[in-house]
Amino acid sequence: MGQERCEQCGNQTPPWDTIHCGSGDGRYELLCTQCFNARIAESTGFTDFENVRFDPIRMIDCHGEPHQFHFQLRLLGDRIALDAFELRGELRAGYRFQLICEVDGDVFVLLGRLVEKIRRALSVRHIDFHERRIIDSTVRGHIEWDESQAGRLPLVVVDGKELSWDDLGRMLMSTEGWQFRLDIADPSEEL
Numbered sequence: 001m002g003q004e005r006c007e008q009c010g011n012q013t014p015p016w017d018t019i020h021c022g023s024g025d026g027r028y029e030l031l032c033t034q035c036f037n038a039r040i041a042e043s044t045g046f047t048d049f050e051n052v053r054f055d056p057i058r059m060i061d062c063h064g065e066p067h068q069f070h071f072q073l074r075l076l077g078d079r080i081a082l083d084a085f086e087l088r089g090e091l092r093a094g095y096r097f098q099l100i101c102e103v104d105g106d107v108f109v110l111l112g113r114l115v116e117k118i119r120r121a122l123s124v125r126h127i128d129f130h131e132r133r134i135i136d137s138t139v140r141g142h143i144e145w146d147e148s149q150a151g152r153l154p155l156v157v158v159d160g161k162e163l164s165w166d167d168l169g170r171m172l173m174s175t176e177g178w179q180f181r182l183d184i185a186d187p188s189e190e191l
């Protein structure tokens with residue numbers, strides 16, 4: 001997948017670093033994240049917003065596997081969202097994390113908190129993918145679109161790896177008769 005051109009600054013930008021931004025006349029413009037933030041800052045008057053780009057960082061999980069995290073900082077009206085995610089090619093895949101703060105928050109503090117959140121997540125493994133079983137009694141992850149299921153069944157990402165709903169179901173069958181609790185949390189919450 002190729003790069004896309006920001007309609008504001010004209011820079012070639014990878015798809016994960018672009019945002020479709022609705023303009024007043026009902027048209028959608030493709031903007032790079034920085035131009036998107038500049039436009040929101042202008043329209044909301046939050047001109048003190050630090051429109052920074054954070055370099056990717058590499059972190060090692062508890063099994064010694066490296067993970068490269070990219071960041072996207074977005075000004076969303078009166079709040080700031082910081083996303084961290086892995087890429088497969090030019091698309092987001094694998095682990096993803098988010099934190100949100102008020103618009104007058106310090107984005108570098110937010111980055112520090114997000115890195116700590118990533119570190120906590122990478123220190124735990126929930127599934128043994130070789131033996132295809134749940135290691136302990138808790139599974140944490142996030143819900144994604146499964147291309148092969150057309151919206152009928154989710155794809156879940158656990159330990160940064162994709163797992164079909166079928167596979168997760170099969171793993172649960174080793175605890176037939178046990179209870180379970182399913183908690184859904186928004187992307188910025190701590191699980």
Ligand SMILES: [Zn+2]
Nearest residue numbers: 006009032035
């Ligand atoms: Zn731009």
